[in-house]
Amino acid sequence: MAADKFIAIAGNPNSGKTTAFNWYTGARQHVGNYPGITVEQKKGTANLDGRNVQLVDLPGTYSLTAYSLEEVVARRVLAEEKPGAVIDVINAAVLERNLYLTVQMLEMGVPVVLALNMMDEAEAQGMKIDVKRLKELMGLTAVPTVARSGQGLQEVLAAAVALSDSSSECRPLEISYGPDIDEALKTMSAEAESANFLTGKYPARWVALKYLEDDEEVMKQGRTVSESVHNSLNATAGKLAAHLKSTLNTYPEAIIADYRYGYISSILRQGVLKEKDDTRNRIAYSDKIDKVLTNTFLGPLILALVLYGMYHVTISIGEYPLGWVEEAFDWLKDVVGDTMQDGLLKSMLTAGIIAGVGGVLTFVPLIMLMFLLISILEDSGYMARVAYMLDRVFRFFGLHGASIMPFIISGGIAGGCAVPGVMATRTLRSPRERLATMLTAPFMACGAKMPVFLLFVTIFFEDNKALIMSGLTIFGWVSALLVARLLRSTVIKGPSTPFVMELPPYRMPTISGVLIHTWERTWQYIKKAGTIILAISILLWAAMAFPELPEEVQETFTSRTAPLEEQLSAFPYKELADERKSLEEELEGVGEGKPEAAAIQARLDAVNEKLEKLPAGKLEAEIEELEGQLEELPEDPVADELRIRIAKLETAMVRLPAGSAGAKALEEQLEAAQTEFRKTPAGSLGVIIAEKREALDALPEKQLEARIAEIENEQAGKALRQSYAGRIGSFLEPITAPAGFDWRTNIALVGGIAAKEVVISTLGTAYALGEIDEDNEATLAERIRADKNWTTANAVALLLFTLLYSPCFVTLVVIKQESGKWRWLFFSLFFNLLLAYGVAVAANQLILRL
Numbered sequence: 001m002a003a004d005k006f007i008a009i010a011g012n013p014n015s016g017k018t019t020a021f022n023w024y025t026g027a028r029q030h031v032g033n034y035p036g037i038t039v040e041q042k043k044g045t046a047n048l049d050g051r052n053v054q055l056v057d058l059p060g061t062y063s064l065t066a067y068s069l070e071e072v073v074a075r076r077v078l079a080e081e082k083p084g085a086v087i088d089v090i091n092a093a094v095l096e097r098n099l100y101l102t103v104q105m106l107e108m109g110v111p112v113v114l115a116l117n118m119m120d121e122a123e124a125q126g127m128k129i130d131v132k133r134l135k136e137l138m139g140l141t142a143v144p145t146v147a148r149s150g151q152g153l154q155e156v157l158a159a160a161v162a163l164s165d166s167s168s169e170c171r172p173l174e175i176s177y178g179p180d181i182d183e184a185l186k187t188m189s190a191e192a193e194s195a196n197f198l199t200g201k202y203p204a205r206w207v208a209l210k211y212l213e214d215d216e217e218v219m220k221q222g223r224t225v226s227e228s229v230h231n232s233l234n235a236t237a238g239k240l241a242a243h244l245k246s247t248l249n250t251y252p253e254a255i256i257a258d259y260r261y262g263y264i265s266s267i268l269r270q271g272v273l274k275e276k277d278d279t280r281n282r283i284a285y286s287d288k289i290d291k292v293l294t295n296t297f298l299g300p301l302i303l304a305l306v307l308y309g310m311y312h313v314t315i316s317i318g319e320y321p322l323g324w325v326e327e328a329f330d331w332l333k334d335v336v337g338d339t340m341q342d343g344l345l346k347s348m349l350t351a352g353i354i355a356g357v358g359g360v361l362t363f364v365p366l367i368m369l370m371f372l373l374i375s376i377l378e379d380s381g382y383m384a385r386v387a388y389m390l391d392r393v394f395r396f397f398g399l400h401g402a403s404i405m406p407f408i409i410s411g412g413i414a415g416g417c418a419v420p421g422v423m424a425t426r427t428l429r430s431p432r433e434r435l436a437t438m439l440t441a442p443f444m445a446c447g448a449k450m451p452v453f454l455l456f457v458t459i460f461f462e463d464n465k466a467l468i469m470s471g472l473t474i475f476g477w478v479s480a481l482l483v484a485r486l487l488r489s490t491v492i493k494g495p496s497t498p499f500v501m502e503l504p505p506y507r508m509p510t511i512s513g514v515l516i517h518t519w520e521r522t523w524q525y526i527k528k529a530g531t532i533i534l535a536i537s538i539l540l541w542a543a544m545a546f547p548e549l550p551e552e553v554q555e556t557f558t559s560r561t562a563p564l565e566e567q568l569s570a571f572p573y574k575e576l577a578d579e580r581k582s583l584e585e586e587l588e589g590v591g592e593g594k595p596e597a598a599a600i601q602a603r604l605d606a607v608n609e610k611l612e613k614l615p616a617g618k619l620e621a622e623i624e625e626l627e628g629q630l631e632e633l634p635e636d637p638v639a640d641e642l643r644i645r646i647a648k649l650e651t652a653m654v655r656l657p658a659g660s661a662g663a664k665a666l667e668e669q670l671e672a673a674q675t676e677f678r679k680t681p682a683g684s685l686g687v688i689i690a691e692k693r694e695a696l697d698a699l700p701e702k703q704l705e706a707r708i709a710e711i712e713n714e715q716a717g718k719a720l721r722q723s724y725a726g727r728i729g730s731f732l733e734p735i736t737a738p739a740g741f742d743w744r745t746n747i748a749l750v751g752g753i754a755a756k757e758v759v760i761s762t763l764g765t766a767y768a769l770g771e772i773d774e775d776n777e778a779t780l781a782e783r784i785r786a787d788k789n790w791t792t793a794n795a796v797a798l799l800l801f802t803l804l805y806s807p808c809f810v811t812l813v814v815i816k817q818e819s820g821k822w823r824w825l826f827f828s829l830f831f832n833l834l835l836a837y838g839v840a841v842a843a844n845q846l847i848l849r850l
Helices: 017-025 069-081 092-107 119-124 131-138 153-165 179-194 204-212 216-225 227-248 252-272 285-293 298-339 344-361 364-380 382-396 401-412 418-427 431-443 450-460 462-489 511-545 551-569 572-590 595-612 615-632 637-654 661-678 681-698 700-722 724-739 743-752 758-769 780-786 792-804 809-819 822-849
Strands: 007-011 029-033 040-048 051-057 085-091 112-117 127-129 141-144 273-275
Touching (some): 007 092, 040 153, 085 092, 085 153, 092 204, 092 252, 179 204, 179 227, 204 216, 252 273, 285 298, 285 382, 298 364, 298 382, 298 462, 344 511, 364 450, 364 511, 401 431, 418 809, 431 462, 431 809, 450 462, 450 758, 450 780, 511 724, 511 743, 572 615, 595 615, 637 681, 661 681, 724 743, 724 822, 809 822
Parallel strands (some): 112 141
Antiparallel strands (some): 040 051, 127 273
16 A cells, blocks of 8 residues: 555444444544644554554545535545545445445545444344345445454455555446436536546546535635636536426436435345345334333433433542542642742642642543543434434424534533534534524533532532532533523524434444543543643732732731741740651651661651650640541441531531521531540540640640741732732622622632633632641642631532633634634623623522522
8 A cells, every 4th residue: 555545434423433443543543633624533543464554534424415514524535635445334224325425435436445334233123235246236345344343344444455555446436317417417527527627636527416416615616726617517507407497396416316326226126135024014122212212201301310320420439539639639749849949939830730730630530430421322322312302302492403412512411522512513504503502502511610510519519419410411401492592582583494313223332432432532631631721720820929919018927927936936846846847858858778767767756755745745646646546446337427427517507607597406416416426436536636636726836836827828818819810809709799709719710711620720729829838738629618608509609600601712712713703702701601690699699598
């Protein structure tokens, strides 16, 4: 095979084309966009007997008529890039419909190898295909395959490579389209041939066919090449169209399509396709399932259960790896903090990058698990049923059934992205329905919003996490439909167009296919965190770190802490504690087993011995010993349950007004739970530890330390509030106060317009910069849980605001590109902001009054 040749893989949607491509290439593939066109391009390398074969996965398309961008792109690759051969993956169970694309490629003179895929499903439906007879009649190589298991795929690839290596040219297929069209084709193709009109790309007869089909893409190219030939061909096509209209009340494109299907049907009737006698009377297996899954009443209920199940599995299983990743970033933060000197660089790394990007990457396990479940639903065929089932609903709201897929891609079944979702609206032929879908798709619960949802749902809705997550997804759908109805009744008026969609048969997803799809989406998420989120986190850190407090203000804080530090230095505990910390860091830097480590350990033991003779040191040692005993206690489910209940009650009490009836009721429940907990071994030890901690905190030196930390935290908070970002957040605070948002939240939400993941990273940075205690290892969730400014009411408001407000910057740019007008970018930005604000305020005020 020539070095510049490649093998293209083509086929209808749901034919198993991508499954075949993934089987061939595995991890040896990469994804990008076709030059100048925002349609996904997949390239990869397959191995055939030690030889590397370059493969390109063309966009799935039913034909080569340029209605959608996918069809345009597929045709351009075939005509302009000239692949050495094309593997046409067709669904053998719907042979007639899938061969339509094959015939069009043969008419273009494309060298084709047929992969008769899903032969097992065709046989299960009572169909028998004579592959040898099909080869003879169509004059091409055909191989039966089952892509999900890899059966037959290597043979198909070998045939395609052999065809590419051969020197013989592929003669374009010529079909008779009846006397009227055949005569016009003869005249037009002769004219195109003699004028060398587009014949460098296409066969002359095919060019004539495209003029008869009124193909805008080819006609645009023809007008550029030769205006005179273009006008002549167009005039001939116009005369034929007028003749067919007056005599048969039809048009050339319809007749061409009929004759193509007639050609296919004649081949299949010549012994190629046989069906069992009872096939037509038997309901297919997929149809039986559809009677339940797409039922008017049961279908939506099952969909809701599927959503709930996805979130339940994601949250219940994902919380374990999430904790591991969280601990890894805490460790990294400690390492960087301990090895670097205080300064702006250390602050940027710990508070800006690690706290910011780490807050986003912490959710990778949950996002990956969600993508895995979505891939299973897609590959099984269920997602297509969701589109079919919801078409009736969509039509009522002025949308098209095809609008469902952009919604789903955007996060309708959570975890998608609005950028490809908006691009997917290209499949809609009505400009009005396309625009309405484009503007409402960003309301879906995309993967970028998931970290925000998961964080706050975990904090405030511990017992109902899956239910709240499902509710947010459904609320996104409802909001999108209501806004679509509003738009279609006002600024985007117009009639609806009919919906036709193929429902692929149910099939068992392959492990390799699901894993590849999951990794592709997860890697996109990680790349975004490592590029866009990293850059924005650094910018936001700078906005929150500068300008620094004026020297006179810093001096006022120093004047408050200086006398306290002088008093603290008078206590022997202070000097010994500092020395212990220094020796521990020195020992960690040297490492165990080194000769000098023994000397450092001896000095450390001596310091610890002196400390234990002091009241504070003695209490710390006793607390450490008791905590060790607590960890060694056997598992006690009763104590664990009581501990969780106490933590929830304490959190709930913090968020209720002191002295209210609700607070008093919770206080009684808390006292009862604490009484029961004290009766357990863990509870009795906990009481002793708490008493000793209280005694430790009451010591003069510890009170001085606490007072110094309080002043330093006050200084850090004031510095953050006086920064550029803090000023923006404070400026917006009077506006956002009805929704319950403070200045910190405002900073995060403003950053979220750039990318929704930034909401989490900005909160992480804001809380990290707003506190000075270097020994505080609390996670962002723990910091928010301890912040009394956060209540269930404003948490719900934040969740709804994040769901509905302005799309991210990249999505806004894509909306402008796809709509072609700046006004829709600004409409999406400001309309969504106002809608989200109104919903957030209403939710916050309503919950506060309940």
